[in-house]
Each structure stands twice: as C-alpha cells, then as structure tokens.
Amino acid sequence: MAQRRWWVRGAVLGSALLLTPVGAWADKLTELEQAFETQQKSLQQLQQEMQRLRQERVTQQEEVTRRVMEVEKKAADAAASSLQTGFDPWPGKGFYLKSADGQHRLNIGGYVQTLAQVEASRNEEDVTPAGSGGGLNDRQAAINRHRPSTLKLHRVRVIFNGTIFRDFGFHIEPEFTGGASGTRIETGFVTYTYMPWARVTVGQMRHQYSLEQGMATQDLDFAAQRSFVNRAFSPDLQMGILLNGNTKLADMPIYYGFGIFNGCGRVDQCPGSVDNDGDKEYTGRMTISPPMPMGNLTVGVNADFRTFNIVRGSGATDTNGVTNPVGGGSKFHRFNPVSTLGDKFGGDGNGTSQNGFLINGDRVTTGADIVFDFYPFILKGEFHYASQERDGLGTGSNTNLDDLRMMGGYGTLGYWVFGNKLKGLLVNGRYEHLRVDDTKGSFTPSSASPNTERELRVRAGTLGLTWYANPNVFVRANYLLTDVTPGKNVFGVSNNTQGELTHQGIAELMVRF
Template sequence: MTRCTALVFSALVPVAAAAGPTPDLETLYQMLQTQQAELARQRHEIERLRKALAHRRAGPAAAAPSEGASGAGGQPEAEGRSQERASAAVRMDRKGLRVESGDGRFAMRLGGRLHLDGAVYASDKRALGDGLRVRRARLTLRGHVYDVWGYRLDAEFASGTPELRNAWVAYRGLKRFDLSFGQQQEPVGLEELTSSNAITFMERALPIALVPSYHVGALVRTHGDGWTAAAGAFGEPVGRTGSDRVDDGWGVSGRITWAPWATQDGLLHVGVSAAFREPAADATVRVRATPETKVADVSLVNTGSIAGVRHFYTLGSELAGTWGPFSVQGEYLRSTYLREGPDVDFDGWYVFASWVLTGEHRNYSAARGVFTGVRPRHKLGAWELAVRYSTLDLTDADVRGGRERNWTFGLNWYPNRNTRLMANFILVDTHPSRDGVSDDPYLFQARAQVNF
C-alpha cells in the first residue's frame, strides 16, 4: 500500500508542477483517484499475465509429443483437457456463481433476482384488487471471452413464460469505448437505466411511461472523468418486453451525463437524453401508466390507440445529488407525437428525497451515470426513508388519456447487500382519469427482494 501511494504521489507531482498554480484539495483528490484506478488496472493486467505465464510453464508444450492423440500444438488432448479443468476457478459469492479460466481470459457468471410483492388497495371508483405477485424472477448470464468480448443474457420468468430482457454481445477492445449489439435498453432516463435492484421505490415514477424500453439494436458507450455518453440505433423488441408504445418500427436515442462535483462526501449529477422513433404503418402507439404498483396491473391514465402517428420523439432532463446519507433526484420528460391530425404532447416529472438513517449513502457508477443502491455497513443493516412526488399528463388535443399525480412514502431495510425489504404507501390523485372521472385510491404495498 505504501509503495502504491508513493507511486501515485510521484505521478501527481509533475502533473501539478506543469499545471502552474497549486491545485485545490478537490482537484488533487480527483487526480489521486484517477491514478489509483490506473494502478489498479495495471495490477490486474500484471496478475492476468502472471497467471498466463504460470499456466504455460505448467503445460507440456516443451516436452516431446506423446504417441497418443494430439491437439493442434502437439499436446495430448486428454492431458490438455485435464489441465484446463485443473486451471479453471469456480467460486460462489454475493454476485452469484462465477467460473473463470486460469489465465483470466474467459469468465462466466450466473446471477439473478427475485422480487415478491403484496398489496392492499383502498379503491375509489374502480376496484383494483388486493393480492400477491411475483414481480420479477430473473436469471442473468454474463461474462467475457478473450478479454475483449462481453455478453449478457437475461431471462424473465415472472409471467410464467420466459421473456428476454438483455440479450447482447459487446466488443470492448477500444479504449474507453464499448460497442454492443442485440436487445438492450435504449439510453434514455436516469431511473429507467437504474437497476430494479437499486431503485429507491418499488416501482419507477409515473413519467417513465414516456421512456422507450428494450429494443434490438447497436449501442456505443464511452465515459471520461466525470462524464458519460451513449448513442444507438434500434429496431423492434424481441418478444414481449412490457412496452406498450410501439410494436414495430425503428429509432435512435442518446444520453449524456456529467458529474461536475464528486467527492467522498457527495456528488452532483446532471444529464440529458433524447429518443426519436418512427413506428411501422400498422403499429399500435399507446401510452399508459399504472399507479406505481404492479400487483393490480390497472392503468388509471391511458391514451388508448393513437392513430396516424408518423413519428414521435422524447426529451428528458435529469438532476440528482447526494450529501452523505441524504439524496435528491428528479427528472422531466416530454414526448411529442407527430401524426396526420393535430400533434399531441404528453409530459411528466418527478422528484424524490431519501435519507439513510444508519449513515450509509447511495452509491454511484461514474462509468454508467446511474446510482447502484445502498450498501449496508452495520450488523443490523441499513434503513432508508424516502418520499416522492410524481405527475403524468396524457391529455392533449383530442387524446383524453387523463392526468395523474402521486405521493409515495417509502421505507427500505437492507439486511445485507443481497437482500432488501420494502414498504410503500401511495396516495393517488387522477384529475380526471382516462374515464373522465376523478379516481383517487390509496394503497399499501410491500416487497421481499433477493438478488445475487
């Protein structure tokens, strides 16, 4: 550790000298983190090369070929397979089951998540129906091949029929650039891109109904010191992915984020995103949202089918910040539908605040520009309080989809990094709903969540 620290400061001295005036502490801290990350990468590469060298020295390549069956390099196939099996590492940890080759060039990890929900509704005009539901039952297979090729496959079983979420292959041989091909999320929206294992409330906010979801396409991502950028072109989804907006068509989307201030005490995140889509001539275009619950899969606001849509676009803005155990986050989203009749605009926004009572904080991925959840540091876990206000307006011109605004109060308990218990109380106000009446139910719902 002393040697690494000395290397870091020796690297920083010429940088600081060349910069002229002495940098402030925050600049030095950022420079130190950059150098430490580079040292960690170099240590990883050295370790990988060391394993590869040891693996080659242990093999029979220097020996004369035997009279038995041989592989391409003159090594007996049976002996080579035995050595490959002996060199592979298999381990089980909080991130799932991992299998890795001896030289580190091949790896595979099996993980998953299970979200079990229950809800009780105090209905107003429309009966919602209490009940229990398996919200998510997902298996994830991910890994890399020859260091530079990555892959991910997510299969969702909650509906009883397997459905694909992520199904892509990525090339990572370019410095700071990732190229991925297959079914994946379009890069739009902070909360939409945050894992369901890490979102603060049980369901995402109302205006996320305006955000495109999983589609097959090509995506390029990059990041630098405190910023990220992503852009892609997409076609239709594979199978049923929960998107009610477009059955077919093509589109492009992109997102840029920036964290102008990031220290050990907190950070500030800003971002913008945009998506354009042209549906097929016979596609169904519709926007709807449930009252931030999925146990009763009923939409109080719903545009129904919108006829004659030539194309539409969505614009979004993001702002979030943390300071110790406190966090705030908000987004504004607006979609415009250009059609044969009058164009229509729908919009919505949300803002929430959270407080981790036990002192932990929301973690942030600077490489992806999203939050990654709370990591408990105490034997009794972490406790979090949160409150959110969200609104969605789906009424414009001749489309009477309704308007809704919700207050959501949340309590989360994180016994460990793989388990979370959640409770949400939601006050719903539609004015009016899609049926033209005010429907104002309230509900209580809870979740038991396990991920690995």
C-alpha cells in the same frame, strides 16, 4: 698421468663413433620421427575427444534448458486453464467461474422478487350509476378495475454474464414469470470493448435513455416498477446496437451512449423477432460528473426519436404497454400512460369510449436528470418533454390533428437512517407529475374517435422504507397516493372516482444472488 688416461679414453670413444655405420643413424632417426608422429596423432585425438565432449556438454545443457522451459510453459498453461470458483457477495455478482489468468469469467446470479399488494376499498357506492347522469356503467367499471389485495410472485430471474478473452462480454437474463407467454428473454446481448471510451453492444437491452431506465430492476429505489413518468416517456427493452463509453474531460467523468433499435419491443413482441414496421428508433444519452466541494453530482441529458405508423399491418409498441397499435385494421396507435401497478390513466374502455390518446407519426422526446449524493441524503430527479404527431386523424380527408404534447417528471429525496445498501435503513419519498394535452390546449374530435379527448393530469406521491439486511436481501414497503384529473371513471385508475384519491400499498421482499 691422470690427464693422459682421460685423453686415451676420449680418443678410443671418438674412434668408435667414427667407425659406426651410417645406416644405424638413419634407423634411429626414423624411429624418433615415427614416435613423434604417433604422439602427434594421439594428441590430435585427445583434442578431438575434448572438443566432442565440450560439444556434447553444450548440447546437453541446451536440451536441459529446453525441457525446463517446456515444463514451465506446461505448468503455466495448466494454471491458466484451471478454473477458480467462488461467490462474490457484492450485489449482482453472484457465483463465478474464472480462469487463473483472468481472461475468462462466468458469473451466475439472479433474484426472486415477491410482492404483497394492498388496495383501498373500491367505493363503488360513490360512483354515479348509469342512467343517473353518469357515464357508461361507471359503477361496474369501478368494480371491474379494483385490484384485490394479494400476494404476488413478481419476478424470478437467473442472470448469466461474463467475459471471454477479456474484451468480449455477454449477458443473458431470462424471466420465468412471463405469464401466458411462459419464460421469455428479458435481456440478451454481447459486447466488445475496444477501450473504456469505445464499447459496442448488440442484442436486446434497455435503452440508454434517462436515469431510471438505465438502472437494473433489482436496484430501483421503489418497489415493483419504475416511475410512471419514466415508463411513459422512456423506451424500454429493444433489439438494437449501442455505441457507448466512459472518458474524462478536464478530470470530469463523462459517459455517452448512442443506439439504433428496431422500435417494435422485445423479440417476443415482434412477430418473427424482426422489425415489423421497418422504422428505426434512435436514442442518445450523455452524463457528466463535475467536481463538487461536497458529495457527488451527476447530470444527464437524453434524446429519443421514433415513429408510430402502421406498415404492412404492423406497428411499433413498447415493453411497458404504454403505446400500442390500434387493432381492427386501423392505421393508428394509442398512447395510454400506466401507473406503477399497471392502471391505465387514459381509460380502459369500461367506463368511457376514451381509451388513451390516438397518435400517428413521429415522436421526439428530450429529457434531463440529476443525482446528488451527499450522505446521508440522496436527491434524484428527471424531467421529460415529448411532441407526438397525429397525422391523418382529423375529421376531414387527410387532415391532421394538433400534435400531442406530453411532459412530466419526478423528484426523489432519500435519507439513510443508518448504514447503506450493504446493510442499512433508507427512508425515501417521491413526487411525480404528468400532463398530456395538444399544442392548443383543447382537443378536437378525431375521425377515429368522435368523442372529444380530454387533457390528462396525474399527480402521485410515494413514501418508502427499505431495510437492507445484507447486500443481497432487503425488505421494502411503499405507500402510493395517486390523483387523476379529470377523475370519475373516464380514466382507468382502479377505484378512482370524481375528486377522490387512489390509495395503494406494496410490500416487497428481494433475495438476490
């Protein structure tokens, strides 16, 4: 019964479906397709929106990263462009301004050097007066040359030096005690450092010739000036170009320097600040520091070539005042060594007609030096030899005199009682010797000076005591003893008489910053 009832129900439903119209099925299918397409479009829009959001997120992240990098770069640039200031207590460094990246730096330093100068009595009573077998008013000459005891402002300098873009350097050092000439430029040059072994310097500088000549004035071992031997042979401040550098050979430090200079002195000594005679000066120096079982040793060799001729009415000179052109239209120069305090060993014209040695032509100078530092001892020494032409100075027409032969050196021994240059007490002594003659050992009369020139021998000793209160302040006292042969007053040494020594004393106060 129940089965019959389910069969009847299925038949009725099937009949109804079969009897349904075909159009209704088509409409239903269309609705379903439209609904599906709508869902598809909605899904595509959702996918596009998601892609757009992802792209915006990436763009935003890139923008944030870019902005962060810009901020970091600006901060780095600001830090690099900011200046740091301070004071470096190490001698000669002074106050400084520098960029944070270390590429640019300006040092401002300087020093004040004062002297107390004392000289023994002039002893004019020991000098034979004119008309009594003496020279031309020898007694008055001795009086004129005597140096009174005095306090002296010796040097006042402000030093500017630094670097630009790390490789380019500069140094400007004016001198404010230039006397009648006023303030002058002592040194002024620029440098370019390609590598430590290749550095080019252009400007007015000290020649790289000899040990002592290469030292800064405030670092000298004795008061006032360099040794008279060094001043006699070593060229001083000149305008030129220098190639130098430091390297190593088999672990041995080596320095070399080769320079070409005008040869007419400082720019204020050369008319118009140009080379007035056209002749150039050539210098060279090399040092080596071999390994030692104890202490430090440095050995140097030097060479210099220059010409002393009058060209267009002008001739070469030097800062030390040792070699100068003869005035009055003469075509010759004079070589006249000077002492530490400026006394002329070759005469000053007051007591004799001799006033240095006449020279004309080329000069070749060679030298060697040594430093051995074995604390508390320090040993230094130099020796120099020069040959100077004397062309056209003979009594006959266009005849030459024998070449002038000049040689000399010094030795210094120091002992640190305690400490060092940062704070300490140094006792030192120096012996110097200088000899000037011609290659035959006997001078002959010249056309410019009919009086026979005489061989010159100078011996001098200096005792020193230096107390370094700190790296920038020290007090020094020196005692100088000088002997010139021949004596009397044919030479221009203050208060020097026949067979007598010259006694001088110097006290120095140096404050540097």
